[in-house]
Amino acid sequence: MRRNTLWVLATVSALVLLFSYRTSTMGTGGGGSGSTSVAAPRATATGGPAGDGTPSPSQSPASDQRAATSDGTFTGTAAQTKWGPVQVTITVSNGKITKVTVPVHPNSSRHDQQINSRALPILIKATLAAQSYDVDTVSGATVTSEGYRESLQSAIDQAHLS
Amino acid sequence: MGTSISVHLRGDELASERVVQSVAAVFHELRHVERVFSPYRPDSQLARWESGELSLEAADPRLAEVLSLCDEARERTGGWFDPRALPDPRGGGVPRHHPTGLVKGWAVRGAARHLAALGGYGWCLNAGGDIFMATAAGDPPWRVGIEDPSDPSQLLRAVVVANGAVATSGSAHRGAHIINPFTGRPATSVRAATVAGPDPLWADVYATAAVACGLEALEWLEDLADYQALLVRETGVIRTTAGWPKN
Numbered sequence: 001m002r003r004n005t006l007w008v009l010a011t012v013s014a015l016v017l018l019f020s021y022r023t024s025t026m027g028t029g030g031g032g033s034g035s036t037s038v039a040a041p042r043a044t045a046t047g048g049p050a051g052d053g054t055p056s057p058s059q060s061p062a063s064d065q066r067a068a069t070s071d072g073t074f075t076g077t078a079a080q081t082k083w084g085p086v087q088v089t090i091t092v093s094n095g096k097i098t099k100v101t102v103p104v105h106p107n108s109s110r111h112d113q114q115i116n117s118r119a120l121p122i123l124i125k126a127t128l129a130a131q132s133y134d135v136d137t138v139s140g141a142t143v144t145s146e147g148y149r150e151s152l153q154s155a156i157d158q159a160h161l162s
Numbered sequence: 163m164g165t166s167i168s169v170h171l172r173g174d175e176l177a178s179e180r181v182v183q184s185v186a187a188v189f190h191e192l193r194h195v196e197r198v199f200s201p202y203r204p205d206s207q208l209a210r211w212e213s214g215e216l217s218l219e220a221a222d223p224r225l226a227e228v229l230s231l232c233d234e235a236r237e238r239t240g241g242w243f244d245p246r247a248l249p250d251p252r253g254g255g256v257p258r259h260h261p262t263g264l265v266k267g268w269a270v271r272g273a274a275r276h277l278a279a280l281g282g283y284g285w286c287l288n289a290g291g292d293i294f295m296a297t298a299a300g301d302p303p304w305r306v307g308i309e310d311p312s313d314p315s316q317l318l319r320a321v322v323v324a325n326g327a328v329a330t331s332g333s334a335h336r337g338a339h340i341i342n343p344f345t346g347r348p349a350t351s352v353r354a355a356t357v358a359g360p361d362p363l364w365a366d367v368y369a370t371a372a373v374a375c376g377l378e379a380l381e382w383l384e385d386l387a388d389y390q391a392l393l394v395r396e397t398g399v400i401r402t403t404a405g406w407p408k409n
Contacts, residue, residue, distance in 0.1 A: 137286055139328045141311065
């Protein structure tokens with residue numbers, strides 16, 4: 001798997017911790033949501049490059065049949081959250097996410113709208129910024145946005161980026 | 163825990179039944195811990211024990227185990243880790259029993275054994291910023307980013323870890339602060355603490371205790387032979403223990 005793909009995988013895991021986001025009419029409080037937000041239980045492969053530049057360890061056979069990059073616009077399935085559906089669309093160029101939009105998100109209440117106007121730009125900025133750090137995972141004290149990450153993961157899967 | 167969980171695996175035959183089952187076991191176990199210990203759910207065993215509705219004997223044995231570990235953590239940290247002093251995450255300001263500063267690291271340690279049992283795989287389990295990882299022979303180590311506590315879209319730096327744990331504790335961006343258990347007041351001088359070491363439970367405990375204690379925590383953090391710490395002051399200045407990996 002190419003190095004670019006590792007960056008995208010890093011994005012997926014990095015962004016789960018880079019922001020705290022709630023659109024809820026259910027009151028304030030700390031960073032936690034009322035239910036567990038979990039990534040889909042699928043193993044992600046990273047065939048990390050060996051230090052001396054030799055080819056990666058063997059991958060599952062299916063990876064050889066995938067396109068080297070998948071450019072274009074991909075829309076994740078809408079993830080259902082307790083506050084409404086969330087859907088994420090990414091634009092991929094040369095195997096990297098270049099644009100993120102959130103066309104579907106809870107927006108019914110004034111509270112939702114206020115939070116969206118602040119939080120969504122942060123989420124989008126975080127997604128793009130995380131790609132440039134080349135990390136595998138992030139340690140932080142914040143909590144991810146349920147739904148946003150699931151839908152982003154789905155869009156990334158469709159783009160065959162992971 | 164109300165947190166997000168991600169699993170990264172490196173190795174062969176990642177789509178095999180054995181691997182898929184192991185990863186599923188990780189999520190299953192962490193979901194169970196969530197049900198038992200969530201401070202956000204009035205029907206969690208923790209909440210019901212607090213209200214007196216559920217006795218320790220009738221509860222999941224892990225509740226007693228965690229409470230016992232909390233006592234040990236309080237001793238080990240000279241009282242700076244005190245689950246009885248953390249603010250109610252649901253708001254309201256009333257202090258309550260809140261072992262979250264230990265449960266996450268403890269849960270990660272337990273769940274990771276499903277990944278370790280695979281044998282020969284590199285793995286990285288991240289639950290809400292508490293990370294436990296291992297590297298298989300020949301594979302590169304994991305690169306761990308440390309979040310900037312004042313800007314969630316930025317990272318302060320990265321640290322390279324082959325095997326072990328990294329945990330971060332701090333004030334939520336818009337939420338309650340960790341309380342200084344001796345003064346009863348919010349601890350504000352350290353905005354976030356990241357601790358790296360062999361055991362995710364103790365990394366979590368020491369990080370939580372460090373935030374509650376403030377900058378003086380560096381003194382006793384230096385005495386911990388196997389653990390290194392990075393503290394972010396309220397001003398944004400970063401201080402680390404002497405053994406923290408250089409950039």
